[in-house]
Amino acid sequence: MHATLAEGVNWVGIIDWTVRDFHGYETRRGSTYNSYLVQGEKTALIDAVKAPFADTLLGNIDETVGLGSVDYVVANHAEPDHSGSLAAVMAACPKATLVTNEKCAEILEGYYGAREWPTHIVTTGDSLDLGGRTLSFVQVPMVHWPDSMVTYCPEEHILFSNDAFGQHLASSGRFDDELDLSVVMDEAKTYYANIVMLYGRPIARALEAVGGLQIAMIAPAHGVIWREHVAEILDAYNDWVRCRPRARLLVIYESMWGSTDAMAHEILAGALGHGAEIELLEVGSTGRTRIATEVLDAAVLAVGSPTLNMTLMPEVAGVLTYLKGLAPRNKAGLAFGSYGWAPSGPKEVHAALEGMGVEMLGEPLTARWRPDDEVRARCREAGRMMAERAVRAAAEGHLYPV
Amino acid sequence: MKKYECTVCAYVYDPDVGDPDNAIAPGTAFEELPDDWTCPDCGVGKDMFEPLDD
Numbered sequence A: 001m002h003a004t005l006a007e008g009v010n011w012v013g014i015i016d017w018t019v020r021d022f023h024g025y026e027t028r029r030g031s032t033y034n035s036y037l038v039q040g041e042k043t044a045l046i047d048a049v050k051a052p053f054a055d056t057l058l059g060n061i062d063e064t065v066g067l068g069s070v071d072y073v074v075a076n077h078a079e080p081d082h083s084g085s086l087a088a089v090m091a092a093c094p095k096a097t098l099v100t101n102e103k104c105a106e107i108l109e110g111y112y113g114a115r116e117w118p119t120h121i122v123t124t125g126d127s128l129d130l131g132g133r134t135l136s137f138v139q140v141p142m143v144h145w146p147d148s149m150v151t152y153c154p155e156e157h158i159l160f161s162n163d164a165f166g167q168h169l170a171s172s173g174r175f176d177d178e179l180d181l182s183v184v185m186d187e188a189k190t191y192y193a194n195i196v197m198l199y200g201r202p203i204a205r206a207l208e209a210v211g212g213l214q215i216a217m218i219a220p221a222h223g224v225i226w227r228e229h230v231a232e233i234l235d236a237y238n239d240w241v242r243c244r245p246r247a248r249l250l251v252i253y254e255s256m257w258g259s260t261d262a263m264a265h266e267i268l269a270g271a272l273g274h275g276a277e278i279e280l281l282e283v284g285s286t287g288r289t290r291i292a293t294e295v296l297d298a299a300v301l302a303v304g305s306p307t308l309n310m311t312l313m314p315e316v317a318g319v320l321t322y323l324k325g326l327a328p329r330n331k332a333g334l335a336f337g338s339y340g341w342a343p344s345g346p347k348e349v350h351a352a353l354e355g356m357g358v359e360m361l362g363e364p365l366t367a368r369w370r371p372d373d374e375v376r377a378r379c380r381e382a383g384r385m386m387a388e389r390a391v392r393a394a395a396e397g398h399l400y401p402v
Numbered sequence B: 001m002k003k004y005e006c007t008v009c010a011y012v013y014d015p016d017v018g019d020p021d022n023a024i025a026p027g028t029a030f031e032e033l034p035d036d037w038t039c040p041d042c043g044v045g046k047d048m049f050e051p052l053d054d
């Protein structure tokens, strides 16, 4: 199977329809591992795929150009979703030279051991003349790993962006205009939030590095190829790297016997009708992938846990640990929750949020055993205050400096 | 004061800016950063940094 981007530039990747767990990221719509063939007088393969799909990739290459005619194999990134089948490709393409940067070569050796592959090391500014077509390289460290690199074909104005601008999205269409744009953008956002949210500053540097290029198409290593909506995805990335706040309040919580749940609903009730978009997300039934995605552009987070075993609930702790790693910026927040004799659950939520740089809007809201009328009123008041805060944050449009 | 670059991810520590996300005030020299300070972009230690020539 292949799909054509331009004459002599073909997608020869893999559609992974059934994957639902990508190292803990819930890939509800599956994924793709995109490989591309660029033909000049010489032929280059850009990136390989996950190990289990090696044979399908080889079949796609063979059907498109013939395995024997691959001169170069470009490795933009050593993570196994792109390199797992590299050894199979190098073995099946007898005249291929591996083209990669020093860091990527190092990691490939770490994963697969020292190999005898003929290797050509490149760095930012280098290019490879294919005869009539050129590939030029820009290293974009931390988008997604230290080795990450993008490859640009100036004749076709195609940016092979590897993980950047990707989406975990399996689809029959290979291009952004072949399916509902809201689905593509939603998966691009989910991908950004769960894979690279913490690398806002390096991504901003990468956006700057490729900003001078004329880009007709962005061909990422996952999901569909951007050709109709290049400007939209670049705009979205420019907002995401700066954590542009939207007028949204998330109420994220877990409950034991319904008290923290009741507080969450009082916060929701108080927040409604003040111009902000509110979402109530129970951790256990929502999952951390979706929560991280919603957090990306929410201005305010209310996070609730009761005390369980003298600490916070493990589901909430898991989400907070996940978020700590993803490092959302530019947020305000409040902790809440119920307790019986020791309010350590909500206090630990407060400390965790504070520890990840969330501006805390007050001390934790707590309820002993059950939220009484007074606590319920305080929850509604806090909901109103947080909704107004979210609206103000969006209006002021304060951006995280990158 | 010298700038230092992370050899893993190319982050540049600029003493004039500090590392406000991690409570490092502007004006803090690289040498004065706490031993457990890590690269804010990729997490490696101070030993992975090299001075930038100006």
Ligand SMILES: [Fe+2]
Residues within 6 Å of the ligand: A077, A079, A144, A145, A163
């Ligand atoms: Fe990756």
Ligand SMILES: [Fe+2]
Residues within 6 Å of the ligand: A079, A081, A082, A163, A221, A222
């Ligand atoms: Fe990837």
